[in-house]
Amino acid sequence: MDNWEKVFFNNIPAYLLIINASLSIQFESTPLKKYVKLLGGYAFKSSEYQKTGIPIIRISDFQNEKIVLKKAICYNESEEFERYELNSGDIIIALTGGTIGKLAIVQSGLGKLYLNQRVAKFQVLDTSKIANEYVYWVARGVQDNVKKLAWGGAQPNVSSKQVEEMNFPIPDIETQFNIIEFINDLKNGKLKTKIYFSQSVEAKILKLQETTLKIFDFSSEQEKQSDIISKLKQAILQEAIAGHLTAEWRTQSPMQKGNPDTDAAALLAKIKAEKQQAIADGKLKKENPLAEIAIDEIPFSIPDNWVWCRLEEVVKIAEAGKSFLCKDGETRNRDWGIIKTSAITSGIFVESENKLYSESVPEEIKYKIEIGDLIFCRASGSKGLAGLCCLVESLSLNLLLSDKTIRVKLSDLVLPEILNLYNKSDSSRKYRISLSTQKSTSMNNITRGELLGEPFPLPPLAEQKAIMEKVDKLMNIIDQLEQQIKHRKQLAENLMQTVLREAFE
Known part of the structure; x- marks a missing residue:
């Protein structure tokens, strides 16, 4: 269906109103x-x-x-x-x-x-x-x-x-057939140089069709640009997590073996040593041995000074939320709410997506969400959403983790922004979808083990910061482009409404 036909079917209710308004004068x-x-x-x-x-x-x-x-x-x-x-x-x-x-x-x-x-x-x-x-x-x-x-x-x-x-x-049967012919010819974009049933009505409808077509073409172009922006965002994510964005940085800061700032193997060794010390001090529980990452689990190549590791290797704590009995109402000010999975699954933390739980400080205070938390969706009805995470960057409400979420706290030597970035990539999405396709239930769940078992490309510490600086700079430019496109789309929508309204004046 071309744009002319799409506009026709979008506008046909308006065209019929115009025709019937004219007919009501005669019939x-x-x-x-x-x-x-x-x-x-x-x-x-x-x-x-x-x-x-x-x-x-x-x-x-x-x-x-x-x-x-x-x-x-x-x-x-x-x-x-x-x-x-x-x-x-x-x-x-x-x-x-x-x-x-x-x-x-x-x-x-x-x-x-x-x-x-x-x-x-x-x-x-x-x-x-x-x-x-x-x-x-x-x-x-x-x-x-x-x-x-x-x-x-x-x-x-x-x-x-x-x-x-x-x-x-x-109208009479002859006028009906003339109207039918006009509507079909208009739909097919093949109007004849004749008066079908009413010169003024036909001219009005044709003008409306042509005007809205121009607006529709403009809107379609904005949609294409939005698609390009989405693909560009994903390309930037992939370039970032594969080390391509910081190729120049590595040239200026070559790897010094044993230095965690430029050598990810040394960084991972330091993280493991700190975890072992925390286990020895009774601050962390002892973990089960992790399986080696197989070659077919590695989705892409990374720079020589990076390493692939299991997510669990760089995680200090991964804790699930709790099932709460919620109330009717909205969470405000001093109230306490429970986040829904929809607070997470857009990839950006949306604190308004919650249910009211208590008007006073609850006993389950350990489930309180804090700024800097990485929160993962543990269960979703849609494929690919279980396992998606968001970073809590701002917070104005008292909110608790639900039983469908998992909070992850990373080693202090890994920026949470880096994991959040990787989680948004196509590579991570494919990992999540591969897990859901192995299950027969309609609810897509991800276990703690599956979540922490995901292969993760670990950059050196200093390069993590360089990556985020690059990504933030590029995403700011893209955000500005997105705002411009949204503004133009809104203008087109407003213009469309004005044109349709004027058609009945």
Whole structure:
């Protein structure tokens, strides 16, 4: 679908409003029931569903105005359901749910189909008074009215009778065919040099189409630029974690063997020695031996003065949160809240994503989140999010770790920003996804062992700081570009709203 057609389908509700406003001057508005009947579907018993038989078309079985039989359930054929059969060309509409008002035209070649409850089909009463295709455009015109009518309760719902009672100006059959021809020619971008039904209305709609197309093209260009920015960010991350950003730094600061500032092997040895001393002093628990990193676990090459290690080798503490019984309400000022996984999974700590737990200082104070914490998502319903982390850089609320999170404290010789950077890379994401694909549950979990077992490229201490300086500088430039793109997108959106509003003035 090209941009012209996309704009057409985005704007068609507005075009139909313009057409109907013009028609209402010439033709009296009458209830749809004078021309069409809405036949609701049958309440088939779920206990009698079959794997084979006649497909039952439910609301979930039509998307993008087409019937999709991939997940359709079936029913035994019976003469009593003949009135609920669908034929090629039938127009159906959803009468309930979040997608209320959505339409579909039954394609040819689907065989016999039955119509389920809460879906209705438009049935023309007299084809000499209303054309079948015109019914489709009438249906497109009632979509917004159906939604407005339905959203009164918790569950959006509208009856066939309510739709039939809607008033529309229905022109004579000849004008209907002229309008159909105009709409189809406009959709295909092949308008003829003639007056279809109203010169002023056609000119107004064509101008709206052409103006919004320019805005849409501009917005599409901004989307492309946003995609480029996202790819550029990922490229910078990969360049950083592979040591490419600091190639010049290494030339100016060559490796001095045994110096943790320029030799990561020496840095890792120092970290291990400090951990062993902490274990001996009773400050840390003794760890189980770690498996050697196999060659096929290494996702990319690193500079000679870096080393691959297991994440656990540079971690002092990794502690899971706790399951808390939360309350209704918002966490404010002196209250205490429990973070949701959504506070983490954007990769940036969002403290507002929490649930209220207590109005006073809780006993579980050890789970309090502090600035500088690296918090990992331990469980998520989406692939690739379990294992994602964020760095807490600012904090104004009293928040506690939930049981779906793990807090990691690194050795003082490893910048938390470096691990946070690596965690955002494609390489780390692929590691997380590889873990989730090995599990059959719908909830994607990552264990403490899996989290700490991830291979991690460790740079020397001084180079860690050089990497972050480079990354921060580049990301600041990219952030400025992103803000410019967002501003231009907002301008385009505002302009689009202005153009549409002016079309009805």
